[in-house]
Amino acid sequence: MPELPEVEVVRAGLEAHVAHRTISKVEVLHPRAIRRHVLGAEDFTGRLAGVRIDAARRRGKYLWLELDSAEAVLAHLGMSGQMLVQPEGAPDEKHLRVRVRFDDEGPELRFVDQRTFGGLALDELAEVDGARLPSAIAHIARDPMDPAFDLGAAVRALRSRRTEVKRALLDQTLVSGVGNIYADEALWRAKLHWARPTDKLVAARAEAVLAAAAEVMAEALVAGGTSFDALYVNVNGESGYFDRSLDAYGQEGLPCRRCGSAIRREPFMNRSSYSCPRCQPRPRTSSR
DNA sequence: CCTGACACCTGAGCGC
DNA sequence: TGCGCTCAGGTGTCAG
Structure with a gap:
């Protein structure tokens, strides 16, 4: 899971x-x-x-x-x-x-x-x-639910990278716990395209996406997690229901909850990234 | 050092 | 039915 x-x-x-x-x-x-x-x-x-x-x-x-x-x-x-x-x-x-x-x-x-x-x-x-x-x-960074999690330090770590923002979110040595689903959800909430370069993100934007990741994961925990099938269950074999609250991940073709545009799916690191074409415009300089 | 591509597995779902 | 292909909530390792 x-x-x-x-x-x-x-x-x-x-x-x-x-x-x-x-x-x-x-x-x-x-x-x-x-x-x-x-x-x-x-x-x-x-x-x-x-x-x-x-x-x-x-x-x-x-x-x-x-x-x-x-x-x-x-x-x-x-x-x-x-x-x-x-x-x-x-x-x-x-x-x-x-x-x-x-x-x-x-x-x-x-x-x-x-x-x-x-x-x-x-x-x-x-x-x-x-x-x-x-x-x-020892190399795994603190996650956003850790009482000693330092948001400012995570912002600095993220902005010090020269990569795309989603790659940075998935890097467990910068901030841990975020995977493909919650990265897409955090980027949707922060209105950032996954390919935005980290070194050009102003601190406020970096902070916004990290705060969004913390927020969406906290909400998902209350719902018992995200589960599309029987593979993702608790110790008693029961599924969580946060999948009903997803705004981007797995929503290809469905209307964005904010603006109504059809959510798109793009190839990303041998899997997929879901985003809103209007709320999360592609960065101009990106090759993708 | 840092970044990105690839390997590691099994099974479900799809088109032909 | 069956085959081959694509896809899936991740991460350690290695080349450049």
Whole structure:
């Protein structure tokens, strides 16, 4: 499930259903799911047995389970990863990759991932810029829901890049949590075309698009996230409903809510970008 | 250093 | 039906 609101929905579910429980046994059903755990599946399962989960945390699209062993299980959902809380004995999902059982014999935790772009790894926690993070994600910037998020610093970082504004929004080292959907929504709200060069954005415009990203992701979280199909669900398998509130993403041909022009779709980085041709005019100097 | 292209996967939906 | 193509909420790696 991908972007920040959807990942936060999952994190909250993990906090509610697996925090304060002790792991009894872990099974890795597909090696790719733990490819980031360099020491391999045996090391992964061996070190998790008997460990208690203290908390579920998140930065951007990454989440991790803090363990009483002072380590963490770092997780990324990739394009299609799910964390499901299921009764023991429920039939295995087709793409079940990792199963975590607990010593209370309550519901088990399942990492399910069709495309296997996501994965789990055991990692050390490290102090990074005042935060305690799995060391593998030390390079990931704070997200807009982080209490210590610094909007001014994000504005400066974005404007220091020489690239297109949407590429910058998707760069998780500048600001984290934003993906293709919320980038398009933020650009629509800020009335910016995705190809606008970052180094020519005045600070107020850069701030506007970053604030819009924060705002739209907060609204999406209230709605339980964005979900077009069964791939994007919370730990109980339920979909969010923010898709009904999208103004740009996936709206090709539909009237812009502000001006009525038909929303257009343009190729962008091997996928698509949706925007309003009138509210978000293409930059004059852009090649596209 | 920084930027952009590409690889990594599976499955759904479409036109022929 | 079936084939081949395109598309999909992401990111690590590598060449220039």
